[in-house]
Amino acid sequence: MRNKTFNLIPVSFLNSFHYCKHQVYLAGVLGIKPHYSVNRRIIKGTLVHRIIRKTCENMGDLIKDIRLAYTISKKEDRTVWGREVPVVGKTLYGIVDELWISPDGALVIEYKPSIRAYKGHKCQVMGYCFALMESLNVSLNSFEIRGKIVSWEYSSVLWEKRLSKTIIRKIKKTVAEIFDILNEKTPSNRVKSGLCSTCSYHYYCSYRGLE
Ligand code: SF4
Numbered sequence: 001m002r003n004k005t006f007n008l009i010p011v012s013f014l015n016s017f018h019y020c021k022h023q024v025y026l027a028g029v030l031g032i033k034p035h036y037s038v039n040r041r042i043i044k045g046t047l048v049h050r051i052i053r054k055t056c057e058n059m060g061d062l063i064k065d066i067r068l069a070y071t072i073s074k075k076e077d078r079t080v081w082g083r084e085v086p087v088v089g090k091t092l093y094g095i096v097d098e099l100w101i102s103p104d105g106a107l108v109i110e111y112k113p114s115i116r117a118y119k120g121h122k123c124q125v126m127g128y129c130f131a132l133m134e135s136l137n138v139s140l141n142s143f144e145i146r147g148k149i150v151s152w153e154y155s156s157v158l159w160e161k162r163l164s165k166t167i168i169r170k171i172k173k174t175v176a177e178i179f180d181i182l183n184e185k186t187p188s189n190r191v192k193s194g195l196c197s198t199c200s201y202h203y204y205c206s207y208r209g210l211e
Pocket of ligand 1 (some may be wrong): 190
């Protein structure tokens, strides 16, 4: 019998949802951890994140508390930034790769080992922006929040977007669908084809090989 009701989920589930809804079920309901060795890009990405973290450890302006960072930013009228910054909204939480906060706006940067921005990555970045907005309790009319995806391999910007009310509506809809999967109100459909071989849950998924 189920004894857990979900009401807060990691932002990364937005990415999983767009990759394959069954990933959400495997990770959230069955508690399976991804097995990154099936995807060389993810292994490389994890290593790069470790290097970035180590490099930035001793830099002076790093922020970890976004509300404090926002307060400092307004008080001193300047931009503060940090890497690996936790954000917690009302339904989404996660760790932002890089965050810049100014008195009138914020920029969320996600580093990806890709040559293009995928739908799931974009949704993930907007999810961080949404969680940030809720956490800071700011209005988009006076506080501009932008999300950006950067390819660490090519140091190029793959995608950038401003958080809007339309995007928030879409995120809320996706989050509601994820909750339905996690709370087992709807079944999680597997992907139609082609993605299982590079899926981090490949080893544990009963659907693998059926594609
Ligand atoms: S192995 Fe295929 S069906 Fe299973 S979670 Fe991954 S992508 Fe989805």
